[in-house]
Amino acid sequence: MKFVMMSLCLLASQPFIQQDDLSIIDDGEEVQRVNRENFEADFLGKPFVDQDKIQQLIDQLEPEVSQEPVNAKIRDSGEIIPGEIGYKIYREKFLEIFHQYLYGTEAEAMHVPKIAISPKVDVELLANIRTRQIGHYVTYFNSNNKERSHNIRLASKAIDSHVVFPGEVFSFNQVVGKRTKEKGYKDAPVIVKGEVTEGIGGGICQVSSTLFNSVANAGVKVMERYSHSKRVPYVPSGRDATVSWYGPDFTFKNQYNQPILIRSNVYGGQMSITVYSSDVINFDPKDIPDASKKLPEEKNTSTISNR
Structure with a gap:
């Protein structure tokens, strides 16, 4: 709801959503390229940001950029092998950066913000x-x-x-x-x-x-x-x-x-x-x-x- 209200408020000063592409990058590689117009919908005859489409974008990106943590294990020799940190999309930060792109005026690239997840077993x-x-x-x-x-x-x-x-x-x-x-x-x-x-x-x-x-x-x-x-x-x-x-x-x-x-x-x-x-x-x-x-x-x- 917060972002919906922000979208409507910003549209008061933005006549339309800009149409430059955005390159979404993870670990130095482009994982997806999107355009502002793909997230535009009509409300009372005026364009506004479709929040559901942004959530769909994040859901599509999640399996591509996320990594499950790996629990620590014990070798047959008795040595304990340390676990590995996992990652998932930092959704709130992603929305913040993505909205900055939507209401900007230039083509940009954004790096996917992520949150580290510690293994359950260390x-x-x-x-x-x-x-x-x-x-x-x-x-x-x-x-x-x-x-x-x-x-x-x-x-x-x-x-x-x-x-x-x-x-x-x-x-x-x-x-x-x-x-x-x-x-x-x-x-x-x-x-x-x-x-x-x-x-x-x-x-x-x-x-x-x-x-x-x-x-x-x-x-x-x-x-x-x-x-x-x-x-x-x-x-x-x-x-x-x-x-x-x-x-x-x-x-x-x-x-x-x-x-x-x-x-x-x-x-x-x-x-x-x-x-x-x-x-x-x-x-x-x-x-x-x-x-x-x-x-x-x-x-x-x-x-x-x-x-």
Whole structure:
């Protein structure tokens, strides 16, 4: 409303909007070129600035010039990798500069004003919450099945170093994302003892099931979990958590007063997920039955489904 009133007031002294182009620059490169007349509308027979079109311009620019912050992570060696600052458009400043252009008389260039966004997880936080183990679980798989092993490693990497803050809900599907060939996931069509068939992203459910048992061991509140229709061999009966991008998800809520850290690692045919937090966390651990170390018998098949 403030800019609308300013537009009408300025028009009292400006008979029309000037028509020179404006070059919008970000990081030294032109990302868009606009003209004053593109933002002109008619009001009671006189031109005025269409504020909705300016907002549309900003919305178009946002994905081009913005950058999501990157959280700090922990290497397998234990070294903490610092996060990276992100950026988004400073909308109020953009509007101020853009209106100066609209009511100017010369062609100009403007640099997109941006606001820095700090990563949610930084080095200090990771250092503080990796000190106390509160949950742990290990499952086993046949590392000779290269495609399935590859998928397990990809999904494991996606959840490794993820931090769940107090009161926050973790969604496996949201954190891992859609399992597609473009993201590197492979067909893993196998039958285990004549029962379980898997397809694109085959093996992902072993990761979600290992995570379920690890957070359950930590006493974390499970919100959403579904079992497979048939028994799976990598966890005890009833201890699995099936996931599918267009179907079931596995979610849990951190009900504790401290953030929790997920560490996920794959070594050969062993997948290990450990949950950590700070020294001052007051948690309620649960006893969870161990997974069998016996590897399932497998044979290739052309049948494909998503498990």
